[in-house]
Amino acid sequence: MDVAKTLEISTIVGATALLFYIGFISLPVLYAFQTIPDDPDMVVEVIARQWAWEFRYSDGSVSDRLTVKAGDVVKLELTSEDVIHSFFVKDLFFKVDVIPGKVVEIWMQPDVPGEYWIQCAEFCGKFHGSMRTRLVVEE
Numbered sequence: 001m002d003v004a005k006t007l008e009i010s011t012i013v014g015a016t017a018l019l020f021y022i023g024f025i026s027l028p029v030l031y032a033f034q035t036i037p038d039d040p041d042m043v044v045e046v047i048a049r050q051w052a053w054e055f056r057y058s059d060g061s062v063s064d065r066l067t068v069k070a071g072d073v074v075k076l077e078l079t080s081e082d083v084i085h086s087f088f089v090k091d092l093f094f095k096v097d098v099i100p101g102k103v104v105e106i107w108m109q110p111d112v113p114g115e116y117w118i119q120c121a122e123f124c125g126k127f128h129g130s131m132r133t134r135l136v137v138e139e
């Protein structure tokens with residue numbers, strides 16, 4: 001076997017092993033992100049529609065912005081009334097697609113008080129760019 005062939009094979013084997021390794025070490029992160037804690041501090045229904053967000057809290061109140069307490073585990077139940085949207089909080093590296101006819105359950109735990117933009121990140125029509133609101137994280 002010539003040197004070039006050996007080099008080619010070892011590159012393929014090395015790249016494959018590296019991909020498996022990266023997949024393996026990312027499993028705990030994926031698992032933690034998708035497993036909803038048993039007892040969240042807060043549950044919020046998130047309704048997306050062209051071109052607004054609506055947040056329904058467990059006390060019955062409704063708002064056009066999401067307000068949470070810093071450090072709380074917040075379970076979000078997201079759905080869309082029309083087309084696919086995407087709930088994107090750039091500063092928290094948090095993004096989840098919102099699908100009509102389906103409730104997507106996911107959780108977040110913002111730690112740092114402040115205000116963050118929530119922006120739809122899936123092109124959803126004429127006023128997609130203005131489909132934004134605030135996540136308010138209170139102390």
Ligand SMILES: [Cu+2]
Pocket residue numbers: 085086120121122123124125128129131
């Ligand atoms: Cu959009």
